[in-house]
Amino acid sequence: MAEYYRNHIPNFSTLAQPLFDLTKKNAKFIWGEEEQNSFKKIKQILSSKLLLQYPDSMDASNYGIGAVLMQNDGKGEQPVAYMSQKLNKQQQNWNATEKECFAVVSSIRKWHHYVAGRNFIVRT
Secondary structure, three states: OHHHHHHHOOOHHHHHHHHHHHOOOOOOOOOOHHHHHHHHHHHHHHOOOOOOOOOOOOEEOOOEEEEEEEEEOOOOEEEEEEEEEEOOHHHHOOOHHHHHHHHHHHHHHHOHHHHOOOOOOOOO
16 A cells, blocks of 8 residues: 555655565564564655645655655645655665666656656756
């Protein structure tokens, strides 16, 4: 269920990494504190009324990248969609600048239908 809502959960890939690790081929299913904390945090976000009210910026971590598409509605910036993506082993070896640039390119590609032909601002 959480996978369906991933576009509405900031930093979903990073939050869910301990759970993704359990699904890897030949991985032993050991539910520890890290997995429980990941599950609880995702569950808390999914049950929150303010799900799309948390502003976030473009970001990259050791395991994933994330971004939020914002729109100014005259009262301030409001989130339109969230994006997160797990990094593969090679991408995890990139430096912070490369990961941030990858986050910019990935988010623009994902939201192409929103931003094509329009002026927009990228914040990192």
